[in-house]
Amino acid sequence: MAGRLAGKVALISGAGSCGPGWGNGRATATLFAREGAKVFAADLNEEAVEETRKTIEEEGNFCATHSCDVTKSDQIKEMVAACIKEFGTVDILHNNVGGSAAGGAMDMDEEIWDRQMDHNLKHVFLVTKEVLPHMVKQHSGSIINMSSTSGLTYGGAFQIAYATTKAAIRRYSQAVAIEFAGRGVRCNTIIPGQLHTPMVEVRLAGQRTGGDVDAIIASRNARIPMGQMGDGFDVAYAAVYFASDESKFVTGSEIVLDGGMSLKCTPLPDDYPQ
Numbered sequence: 647m648a649g650r651l652a653g654k655v656a657l658i659s660g661a662g663s664c665g666p667g668w669g670n671g672r673a674t675a676t677l678f679a680r681e682g683a684k685v686f687a688a689d690l691n692e693e694a695v696e697e698t699r700k701t702i703e704e705e706g707n708f709c710a711t712h713s714c715d716v717t718k719s720d721q722i723k724e725m726v727a728a729c730i731k732e733f734g735t736v737d738i739l740h741n742n743v744g745g746s747a748a749g750g751a752m753d754m755d756e757e758i759w760d761r762q763m764d765h766n767l768k769h770v771f772l773v774t775k776e777v778l779p780h781m782v783k784q785h786s787g788s789i790i791n792m793s794s795t796s797g798l799t800y801g802g803a804f805q806i807a808y809a810t811t812k813a814a815i816r817r818y819s820q821a822v823a824i825e826f827a828g829r830g831v832r833c834n835t836i837i838p839g840q841l842h843t844p845m846v847e848v849r850l851a852g853q854r855t856g857g858d859v860d861a862i863i864a865s866r867n868a869r870i871p872m873g874q875m876g877d878g879f880d881v882a883y884a885a886v887y888f889a890s891d892e893s894k895f896v897t898g899s900e901i902v903l904d905g906g907m908s909l910k911c912t913p914l915p916d917d918y919p920q
């Protein structure tokens with residue numbers, strides 16, 4: 647069924663991908679466009695977001711791009727103003743930017759902690775703050791935030807700031823949902839587990855297995871009861887549901903997509919310090 651987002655304007659942050667292939671933002675932007683949305687795709691990396699635009703246009707759909715670092719509040723203001731100028735409104739806001747940094751509660755540097763707060767959490771507040779007046783004015787809007795199963799439970803790596811920010815996003819979304827439910831604005835959260843997006847090759851393999859891509863893929867797949875990682879389109883299909891009027895009665899809600907991983911206990915590492 648195409649056209650589930652017909653006539654809607656969708657602003658997506660991090661709509662490129664950190665490497666070749668389908669990151670969550672690129673997959674979501676592409677699926678939103680397939681479903682009839684006018685996509686305003688923003689990213690720090692101009693080349694990556696241009697690749698997304700090219701993919702969308704090759705499929706005969708519509709996408710405008712914008713270069714923006716969402717850790718900078720002045721650039722966020724410019725991004726939202728540019729979307730309004732281009733399309734007149736924002737019906738769907740998908741706050742997708744985020745990513746993990748290794749490190750536990752005793753060894754993470756303050757600087758990395760602060761960067762994680764900016765990269766994962768603060769922009770969600772800032773972009774939403776900038777978009778809300780437009781949604782309130784039209785008495786409708788859907789905000790979709792990206793958490794992670796790291797915000798629910800231990801998933802196999804000590805990432806203190808990532809776990810903290812992704813848990814905070816869940817509660818932030820619920821707080822926005824109750825504050826704006828009467829004004830027609832919904833806010834929901836997607837909670838992915840381990841996905842095979844380009845960041846596995848680009849970042850994780852270097853961090854965890856000395857660059858051995860097959861080893862990182864095997865260890866991630868092994869944690870998942872369904873036997874293998876999800877991908878960017880698993881996120882995109884959940885996002886289409888939250889973005890569309892099919893979820894018009896749904897706010898403050900969450901979809902966990904993790905192949906059952908959070909239903910079991912992930913074992914601690916062999917070298918777990920005691």
Ligand SMILES: NC(=O)c1ccc[n+]([C@@H]2O[C@H](COP(=O)([O-])OP(=O)(O)OC[C@H]3O[C@@H](n4cnc5c(N)ncnc54)[C@H](O)[C@@H]3O)[C@@H](O)[C@H]2O)c1
Pocket residue numbers: 659660661662663664665668669670671688689690691694695714715716717742743744745746765792793794795837838839840841842843844845
């Ligand atoms: N990939 C996974 O396994 C996984 C699992 C759970 C949750 N998530 C969440 O999904 C989201 C996307 O993850 P991904 O792996 O697809 O992302 P990714 O690392 O591929 O990044 C997506 C895009 O964000 C852009 N970006 C980075 N910093 C930015 C900034 N400051 N301003 C604007 N754009 C910026 C990058 O240039 C890139 O094009 C994140 O919030 C992540 O925490 C991912």
